[in-house]
Each structure stands twice: as structure tokens, then as C-alpha cells.
Amino acid sequence: MSKAREPGALSALLRAHVPQGRSAALEQVEGLEELLHELYAAGQAQWPSVPLGLERFVRHLARHLPEGSGDVLRTLHTADLYLACACAEGEPLALQAFEQHILQRVPHRLGQLPESTVDDVLQELRQRLLVGRGETPPRIADYSARGSLLAWVRIIAARIVGELASQQGRQVLFDEPPEVLARMLSSNDPERELLREDSRQLLAEALRKALVVLPERDRALLRLHHLHGLTMDRLSAMYGESRSGVARRVAQARERLLELTRAELSSRLNLAGPEVESLLGLVQSRLDFSLRGL
Structure with missing residues (x-):
């Protein structure tokens, strides 16, 4: 009993x-x-x-x-x-x-x-x-x-x-402090030393700018999945959608964020395509870690 x-x-x-x-x-x-x-x-x-x-x-x-x-x-x-x-x-x-x-x-x-x-x-x-x-x-x-x-x-x-x-409310909901983004590369990452300090700051600011422009629906999915660690099954339950549909939306949000960051880096640094892709590769390879820093 x-x-x-x-x-x-x-x-x-x-x-x-x-x-x-x-x-x-x-x-x-x-x-x-x-x-x-x-x-x-x-x-x-x-x-x-x-x-x-x-x-x-x-x-x-x-x-x-x-x-x-x-x-x-x-x-x-x-x-x-x-x-x-x-x-x-x-x-x-x-x-x-x-x-x-x-x-x-x-x-x-x-x-x-x-x-x-x-x-x-x-x-x-x-x-x-x-x-x-x-x-x-x-x-x-x-x-x-x-x-x-x-x-x-x-x-x-x-x-x-x-x-x-x-x-003020929009700042709270949609902005991120640049110093947090600046820590997106771990201190023991050898690739980090390849970036000058000013480039790291610009990279952080570019990612922040991209996040502000990113639709809140996409930003919320990235935050819930990468920051809070919610699985696709949990997100599927929260949104009342299929697991494959939510997974597709998360992948699309990641791509959208990278595209916005690529455009911002190009305009800020006046770099050629390969140089931008090199910096963006660091962002992409560390995306999970960087979003946890948000």
C-alpha cells in the first residue's frame, strides 16, 4: 500500500x-x-x-x-x-x-x-x-x-x-552587454590568440548587433536551446509543434544569426570574404559556448 x-x-x-x-x-x-x-x-x-x-x-x-x-x-x-x-x-x-x-x-x-x-x-x-x-x-x-x-x-x-x-524595457528584453559577448571564446582556446584585442571587441559587438536584429522568435529558440539546455523534445512540447519542425527552426535561427553577423563584420572591418569567413568560423565553432555566455 x-x-x-x-x-x-x-x-x-x-x-x-x-x-x-x-x-x-x-x-x-x-x-x-x-x-x-x-x-x-x-x-x-x-x-x-x-x-x-x-x-x-x-x-x-x-x-x-x-x-x-x-x-x-x-x-x-x-x-x-x-x-x-x-x-x-x-x-x-x-x-x-x-x-x-x-x-x-x-x-x-x-x-x-x-x-x-x-x-x-x-x-x-x-x-x-x-x-x-x-x-x-x-x-x-x-x-x-x-x-x-x-x-x-x-x-x-x-x-x-x-x-x-x-x-528602457526594450533594452532589457532585446539587448546584451558587449562584455559578455567578448567572453565567447574560452581563455584556453589557442585560436583566441590569433585575434587582436580590437578584433575581438568588434566581433563581440557584431554578434550583439546581430542578436538585436534577429527576430525575437528565433532569439528565444536559441536562448532556450543553447543557454537553458532545453532539448528538442522539450521545445516541441512548449511550442506544440513536431520535434522535426522545432529542430528545423533552431537550425534556421542559427543560420540567420550567422548571416547577420557575417554582414555586420563585413561592414565594420572592411575585410575580404575569406577574412570574414575566418572570423565567422570562430563564431560558428563556438556558438554553443558563446550563447551560454548570454
């Missing part, structure tokens, strides 16, 4: 993981064990294709239990919390459901916006909400279920629209 099926096991698990000082309120909730099973079943019913373990759901629920009476459990949007928890764990079917039922409904709540702005907003939402950084889980894990998941995402999307509307 699993722990979750033992009498009182879920109630004990919930009390063990709620924030300090909130366990006592749960003692007053009648039928707490049955209620937890009902909340989990509601999540399964709302998202039947999304797998999520019962104990994992309860631990996640405990993290977001607000202060006050334990009866507040009945007012939370726990079915949406179920989906958010599965997305935070990187479950592919959860990511597909989030894309289809949440993200694709966001544009209709933002008013009349240019198509390019809508694309930028959706790309930024995917990165902010679904991608963890180091030991920090994806931000969607912070969704507390006080309101609907769609409303929570829409609020974040509206903030992103405001950022895009300001020059």
Missing part, C-alpha cells in the same frame, strides 16, 4: 509541508483527507491528459496554502494549480496543455496589438514562466491559485507589453 492510500496520509503530508504556523488551522477542517482527494481528482478531470502524482500535488498545494482558516482550500483554483505544478516539473503534456489552453488565449485579453508584439509577448512569457534558472524552479511554480491561471498569466503579459512599449 502506498503512503498516499494509508488513512490520514495526505492530511499529514499537507501539514508537514505547509508554511510554519499554518498547520494548526488544518486541524479544524472536517474531512480534510477526503477533500484533498477531491481537489486532486478535480485537477485530473480538468486536465485528463496531464500526469501528476498525488503526493507531489499535495506538497505543491501545501506550499501555496494561505494564512487563515484551512477552509480556504475550498476557494483555491486547485485544478489550475494542478496544471501549474506539472508545468513546473517540465511534464511535456502539461506544457502542451498550457500552450493550447492558456498561452493561446492571452492575446485576446490584451486588446489590439501588432502581430509582432503579440509574438514577442508570448515568447517572453514562455521564457519567464516555463524555464528555470540553475536551482531556481520555473516561475510558474509561484502561481498560488488565488485566481485563475489565465488571469495570472494575463497580468504578467500586460506587464511585458508595458516593458516593450518603453525604450
Whole structure:
């Protein structure tokens, strides 16, 4: 018999993981064990294709239990919390459901916006909400279920629209510091010594300029794949596209970045074709490493 099926096991698990000082309120909730099973079943019913373990759901629920009476459990949007928890764990079917039922409904709540702005907003939402950084889980894990998941995402999307509307915001979203790009070649790379310091700086600036011009959709794919290490399978789930289609888009984005960098180097350095290709070869050979530096 699993722990979750033992009498009182879920109630004990919930009390063990709620924030300090909130366990006592749960003692007053009648039928707490049955209620937890009902909340989990509601999540399964709302998202039947999304797998999520019962104990994992309860631990996640405990993290977001607000202060006050334990009866507040009945007012939370726990079915949406179920989906958010599965997305935070990187479950592919959860990511597909989030894309289809949440993200694709966001544009209709933002008013009349240019198509390019809508694309930028959706790309930024995917990165902010679904991608963890180091030991920090994806931000969607912070969704507390006080309101609907769609409303929570829409609020974040509206903030992103405001950022895009300001020059300062565009700098944050679309620019990269040149000193970071300057470190794209590792210090122990013998090819690095073939470049003069000024050429290295120009190369870094050319790559930065190319990234600014690169469409945000392409830039997001390169960042997610090369910087965050998302596999083609994970990207396929996030975007709701076939694995081969996503792989093709990543390859095309890489080629587009290299073409833009080639053009920028040619204009900045006034070099002949072979010299530009030599510098570009360094960029291409180190592309994975350089994008991690971003």
C-alpha cells in the first residue's frame, strides 16, 4: 500500500509541508483527507491528459496554502494549480496543455496589438514562466491559485507589453552587454590568440548587433536551446509543434544569426570574404559556448 492510500496520509503530508504556523488551522477542517482527494481528482478531470502524482500535488498545494482558516482550500483554483505544478516539473503534456489552453488565449485579453508584439509577448512569457534558472524552479511554480491561471498569466503579459512599449524595457528584453559577448571564446582556446584585442571587441559587438536584429522568435529558440539546455523534445512540447519542425527552426535561427553577423563584420572591418569567413568560423565553432555566455 502506498503512503498516499494509508488513512490520514495526505492530511499529514499537507501539514508537514505547509508554511510554519499554518498547520494548526488544518486541524479544524472536517474531512480534510477526503477533500484533498477531491481537489486532486478535480485537477485530473480538468486536465485528463496531464500526469501528476498525488503526493507531489499535495506538497505543491501545501506550499501555496494561505494564512487563515484551512477552509480556504475550498476557494483555491486547485485544478489550475494542478496544471501549474506539472508545468513546473517540465511534464511535456502539461506544457502542451498550457500552450493550447492558456498561452493561446492571452492575446485576446490584451486588446489590439501588432502581430509582432503579440509574438514577442508570448515568447517572453514562455521564457519567464516555463524555464528555470540553475536551482531556481520555473516561475510558474509561484502561481498560488488565488485566481485563475489565465488571469495570472494575463497580468504578467500586460506587464511585458508595458516593458516593450518603453525604450528602457526594450533594452532589457532585446539587448546584451558587449562584455559578455567578448567572453565567447574560452581563455584556453589557442585560436583566441590569433585575434587582436580590437578584433575581438568588434566581433563581440557584431554578434550583439546581430542578436538585436534577429527576430525575437528565433532569439528565444536559441536562448532556450543553447543557454537553458532545453532539448528538442522539450521545445516541441512548449511550442506544440513536431520535434522535426522545432529542430528545423533552431537550425534556421542559427543560420540567420550567422548571416547577420557575417554582414555586420563585413561592414565594420572592411575585410575580404575569406577574412570574414575566418572570423565567422570562430563564431560558428563556438556558438554553443558563446550563447551560454548570454
